[in-house]
Every structure is written in C-alpha cells, then in structure tokens.
Amino acid sequence: MQYIQPRPSSIVAALYTARDLGVDLAILHGPSGCSFKHARLLEEDGLRVLTTSLGETEIILGGQDVLEKVLIEAEEQFHPTRMAVVGTCVSLIIGEDMEAAIRNSGITTPTIAIEVHAGFRENIEGVMAALEPAAEAGWISEDELDRQRRLLAAANETERLRGAACKSYIQPSRGDLKHVVAARLMECVREGKKGVAILNAKKETAYMFADILLALHETSPDADITYYANLEDAGLDKVRRDAARIREGLREGGIDPELHGALDEYGAMGETFGTILQEQAPGFAVIAGVPHAIPPEYTEGIEVFSVTNGPRQVEPLKAIGHEHVVVEVDLHPKTLGVSEIVESEFGAVLRSMQ
Template identity: 45%
Template sequence: MSGSGCEVLHPRPSAIAASMYTLRDLDVDAILLHGPAGCNFRTSRILEEDGVRVFTTSMTEYDFIFGGRDRLLRVLKRIDEEFSFRLIGVVGTCASMIIGEDMEAAIADAGLDMDVIVVETHGGYAENTTGAIKALEAARRKGLISEKEFLRQKKILLAATRVEEDKGMASVEYITPSRGDDKLEAARRIISEARSRGRLTLILNAKKELAYIFSDMLLALHEALGGEDVTVTTVANLDPGLGLPRIRGYARRILEELSMNGVRIDHLSGGLDEYALSGEAAYRWVRDEVDEPGVVVVLGNPNPVTPLPDAALNIAVTNGPREVMPLKKMGYDPVVVELDAHSLVVGVSGIVRSEFGEIIRRVA
C-alpha cells in the first residue's frame, strides 16, 4: 500500500536504488551492496557508467541462514587493499536487513583506511524516497551535509512522495504503460499554435541529470521560435546554488550551455532536486507574471505543474510511460514520452540531443 491508500500493482522505483543514487549525488567513490549478486543490477550498471564503482558481497543461501558478517568484512578489506577510495557507501538490501545484519559493527571492526557511510535500507518500504532519506540521515551523521541541508532534502523528498501519490504513478492501482502522443504531431501543434498566438511559455521542471536531455527540447524550441515574432518566456529549475554537490554541477553546466546558445532564463524556480516544489513555484510565477502564456510546454516532470487555465495549449513532455494517463487526467494534451531519456544521460557532462528536440528542429 502506498501512502495514498492505493494498492499499487505496477512496478515502482526501489528504496535501495534511491539510496544508491543519493550516495552518488554525495560524490562517494564507490558503493558496496550487502546482498545477493543480482540485487539492483540495472541501477548498478547505470551508476558505474556515471563514474561510481559498485561492488556486491554476493550473499548466498548460506549467508541468509548463518549471517553475512564474515563475507562483508572480507569484501570490505579486499576493496580497501586494492583501491584508493576516499569514501565508500555500504548499502543494505532486503536479504541483509531481514536477517538483522549489524553492518556498522562489522565496519568498526574492519580497521579500514577508507571512510565508510552505512545506509541501512531495504526494498520493502512503500515509498522509494525512504531510501534516499536514510542515505541523507547517514550523511548527516557523518558530517557530510549540515542539519539545514538534511531538513531541506527531507522536505523536498516528502513533497515528491505526495506528488506521486496525488498525481503520479502511485495515484492509481494499475496504469498501463503508454508511449504517449505522436511526437511529430505534437511538434507541429506547438509550432503552429505558438506562431499563431505569438506566445510560448517553456517550463523546465526536470529531475537531476534528466535535465541534460529535457534542456535540449527547451533549446530546440528556442531555435525554432525564438527568432520569429513569438515572445518566449522560460522558467527553469536550474538554480546552481541548491542541491547536493553533483546536482549543483548539473545546473551550472546546463545554464552555461544554454547561455552560449543565446537562451535566457526569465525565472529560476528552484534546484534540480526540487522538482516537486519547483513545479508549484513555476506555475505560480507564470500565473502571476505572464499575462498571456499562449502555448505552455512543461518539460521533465510535469506532474507538479498545474496546467495553466488561460493557456492555448498545455503540453507535457515526460520520460515515464506510466505518467501519461495521470498527466492526461490533469489536463495536459498532448503528452509526449521521451522513452530512452534516462539511459542517454548516464555519464554525460553536457546537453544531450533528444528525439523530440530533433523532431522539433525538423518541423521548424
């Protein structure tokens, strides 16, 4: 059961994966999963492409019965001997947490040269954000982040949970995946209506590294319509002063690249980790400051952004096939899905060309 009281039957993100991504954002050198070899295999591959080494203790049935302390100690010592890591995260899994493994005690006895941050989590939490919060709690205990930053992070993670329960994947028991509306037709509608109305409002409300690909669509629309008799207003959650170290770097690099290409941001709605709150902030700013929004295109995570009632069109672009139905229900039409977005932004350091961005350029 999710916090909304809805029994969700389709797959949802894991708290273990959320812990791992949060450790990446804290700039750990490596992550050790204390569990079976296959646990969170896809997440591990993605993080390794993103520059974080991932190891596993490869727990077996024997360890499920007799405990995995010796295995954890052996793997930690081997990593310490063979690598020169500054900081490594050790993450619990369903297997190690169910048997009550005391990872903190084992690490204290290991006598390691490298610094270790321990996250006691598992996949049984109703909300994946619980895993991220547990990683942040561990970071606070280690002194890696301040109490103020921890409270800020917890606030935005709880807000993200509410958005998912009210307007996202956890709002309905089962959602059939959808490829969304036809991208070519959506691009034609945006360009035609924006030229007709003379107004285009772009809201980038992206989640962390996904901003690298959704920023390309923002750039493509500026290229297509910015030089014509169309007034383009741009709001983006690209504040480079907010977020964990890696996230601030994403925002800074994207802002620099957009500026080099002549794109001016009219309003910063928040940071790249604040999509649940920055979406609300973007909506309020456009509602209060833009007299005629014309065509409104929301890129990244549109669920927190209420469709503008006086817009000619409210268009959502997401990377989630199961977000299409909730976004349609909110009033977005069309809804475009950039299906391969996540895999294309792994390990990059600049804006990535998107399928929808290329279609917009072709239509223009």
C-alpha cells in the same frame, strides 16, 4: 494506497543518493543479482558498485566476515574517496551489523552504512536511509537534511496527487506522436501566440529535458517565448554541478532562463511555476521534466505541451488537461555519466521541421 504496479526500489534510491553524496564506491550487502540493472547503470555515472554476493551459506551463518573482506579489498584495489555499504532484504532478514563490519575491517576510507531494504512502499525511504547517516558523518549539514526531507515529502505528494502513484495501476503509454505534437507547436509559434517554456526536471534528467528548450529556441529564435528553469545553485554537490553545466549549455545556445528552484526541488515548484503561468497568461506552454508538479488550476485555458520520461505519466497528464504529451522513453540511461546537454527525440523532431 496498495499499488499493483511496479514501484521504484528504495535500495536503488539509496544507491543514487550515495552517488549524489560523493560516494565513489558502494557495496551492496546481499545476493549478486540484487539491483543488478541499476548498479550497472550507475557505474556509467562514476559510482563503482560491488556486491558481497551472499548465498545460502551466508544466509544461514551470517555474512559479516564476507562484508569485512570486501571492504578491505575495495579500499586496497580501488582507493575510493568515500564508500557506502548498502543493505538489502537479505542483510535485514539475517540481522547483519554493517556498522560493526566497517569498524572491524580496519579501513580508513570515510564510509557510511545505509540500513535499507526493498520492503518500503515509498522509495524516498531509501533516500532518507542514505541522508541520515551522511548527516551523522558530517557529509551534509542538519539544515540540508531537513531541506531534503521537506523536498522529498513534496515530491511524494506530487506523485500521489497527479503522478504515477495517483492510482493503483496505470496503463503505460508512449504518448502522442512526436511529429504531430511538434507540428502543432510550430503552428502555435507561426500564429504569433505568446509562449512560456519551463524546465522543471529531476536532477540529471535535466541534461535531456533542457534540450527541449534549446530546440524550441533554435527553431523559433524570434518567437514571443519566455524561458524558466529550476537550475538554481542549491542541493547536494552533484546536483549543483549538474545545474551549473546545464545553465552554461543553455546560455551557449542563446537561452538565459529565469531561475526558480534547484534540480532537487522539482516536486515543490508547482505553485511557483503555476503562478508564473497565471501572470504571463500565454497562449501555449511547454513544460519539460515533471509537468505534473503544476496543479491543473494553473494551466486552465493554456494549450499545454508536456514532455515526460514516464510512460505511466501520460494518462495522469491527460487527465489534468494537458492536451499534448510526449515521452522520452530512453532518457534515463542516456543522461547517466554525461556532463553536457543531450539531444532529445522531441528536440530532434522539432529541429527537423525547420
């Protein structure tokens, strides 16, 4: 499909994957402004991002010497445990040999070169560009590489079928008014309807989406609601740590959810959670994170309350029959660098109605 709306960057995806691989210093080999916003955000999450600041001179004469100097300075000044050199459109165009620069620099810090640029239509290409050299370096196993490849394909298919990539352009929306949706949810609880609450969230976004479950339990502790979450212990190291912390936070809040899938399996959990909905046959369902992973045939006849962080996800969710859709607009920056569950706007509204 030819998209006419902005799509996630493969360079940014490579940076996030480097973070998940335990890299604590990344060097963007390109202009100083490349991926500026996300680089600054990732520094809030423990990944120091430097740049070789390539300009007109380097574009003409090459920037390998500059990269070698930055590698040496990075090691001497910051003493990282792992580094990654992340390519850009400029490094691709001028044909930079980033592997050679790493070798010639003489650094001893374990370092991988991620050959990536922004010309890919799918950001998962950036994820694989980071995972493949990580597997070659022995940072992850071949089995984990194959697992990640399968999960990325499933996530991509979910977005293509029912997500923000299902149309060439989707009008962004802030969703339904949170207080109106919260009032209806509390009404379902007061009417004694059976409920199911599902956390199916992507990686660190679960730190806020999990709060939806906590708020529901706090406001309706005696309600007939069963809780499920994709918080199993699997995936890259950071994903496992985040899942463990969120599980503990939920249990401290009085919720011991039934676990299905890991935080990187959100795109592949549609059939699993859909089958649960069919078996439980609830009067209502609250689905936080990636609600569109669940095919619509599983939610027919159920009043669905969806919580997403994508303004372009509202229209597709409404199209598959989700009656109530709310958006946590500032979720992403609020969940970087955190180690415990963060209060959500919708959760705060629910709590205000006690």
